Amino acid sequence: MSKCGRKKYIKTNLRQMTMETVESQQDGSVTDSVAESKSAHMQTQTGQSSVPTLAQVATIAETDESAESEGVIDSHKRREILSRRPSYRKILNELSSDVPGVPKIEEEKSEEERTPPNIATMAVPTSIYQTSTGQYTATGDMPTYQIRAPATALPQGVVMAASPGSLHSPQQLAEEATRKRELRLMKNREAAKECRRRKKEYVKCLESRVAVLEVQNKKLIEELETLKDICSPKTD
DNA sequence: GGAGACTAGCGTCAGCATTG
DNA sequence: CAATGCTGACGCTAGTCTCC
Numbered sequence: 001m002s003k004c005g006r007k008k009y010i011k012t013n014l015r016q017m018t019m020e021t022v023e024s025q026q027d028g029s030v031t032d033s034v035a036e037s038k039s040a041h042m043q044t045q046t047g048q049s050s051v052p053t054l055a056q057v058a059t060i061a062e063t064d065e066s067a068e069s070e071g072v073i074d075s076h077k078r079r080e081i082l083s084r085r086p087s088y089r090k091i092l093n094e095l096s097s098d099v100p101g102v103p104k105i106e107e108e109k110s111e112e113e114r115t116p117p118n119i120a121t122m123a124v125p126t127s128i129y130q131t132s133t134g135q136y137t138a139t140g141d142m143p144t145y146q147i148r149a150p151a152t153a154l155p156q157g158v159v160m161a162a163s164p165g166s167l168h169s170p171q172q173l174a175e176e177a178t179r180k181r182e183l184r185l186m187k188n189r190e191a192a193k194e195c196r197r198r199k200k201e202y203v204k205c206l207e208s209r210v211a212v213l214e215v216q217n218k219k220l221i222e223e224l225e226t227l228k229d230i231c232s233p234k235t236d
Numbered sequence: 237g238g239a240g241a242c243t244a245g246c247g248t249c250a251g252c253a254t255t256g
Numbered sequence: 257c258a259a260t261g262c263t264g265a266c267g268c269t270a271g272t273c274t275c276c
Contacts, residue, residue, distance in 0.1 A: 185247080
């Protein structure tokens with residue numbers, strides 16, 4: 001980032017942080033979801049609790065209006081509240097079982113089988129659209145993009161170490177630790193990309209579903225009006 | 237045209253879930 | 257039960273928009 005951008009960023013965040021601080025100081029309870037999530041995350045930094053989802057945060061904000069602080073919630077209940085929701089893949093697949101036309105997010109395995117290794121493929125963004133009959137249709141370019149990290153694509157300088165038993169010196173151990181870290185970071189990087197892709201797909205799917213339901217709702221309302229007219233003809 | 241606001245996307249960390 | 261996967265949150269960067 002340029003220095004200008006960096007400055008902008010800091011300023012923006014300072015403003016947000018200030019506002020959050022003011023809010024939390026004003027009423028003693030956190031109403032801002034962002035502030036809530038941030039504070040929750042801070043707790044995780046100190047090893048206190050897990051991170052709530054946005055929806056969960058909203059729920060917490062709603063249900064805990066009367067509660068003065070988190071201390072009121074006993075640890076078990078809080079754990080339930082903060083429990084993790086299923087992955088986007090699961091949610092979308094459950095969704096797809098309700099609505100036959102909704103495309104499933106494909107399993108990792110099949111993606112790998114489909115995509116030759118060492119090849120990064122790019123496709124135009126997935127378009128999930130509805131047909132005139134209200135069915136969801138997924139175009140053929142379902143995998144929005146896939147940048148597969150080839151098995152041999154370890155970062156430069158990262159060498160496949162020998163088995164742990166053959167490591168002797170502290171230096172070797174340090175190198176092994178570094179290598180593991182690099183590997184983990186690389187995998188996590190890819191996982192994060194994939195996760196974001198799925199999330200976008202999931203959101204698109206939900207948006208499509210909303211569109212379909214809105215159309216259906218409109219049609220039903222019109223049908224109802226028609227039936228009303230038929231059943232109660234005007235008496236002039 | 238410059239400054240600030242807004243947005244999208246990325247890398248990383250942390251912690252729960254899943255798997256072997 | 258350790259290793260791995262998944263995902264929310266955070267910090268950051270870069271691009272675009274809007275206002276002056």
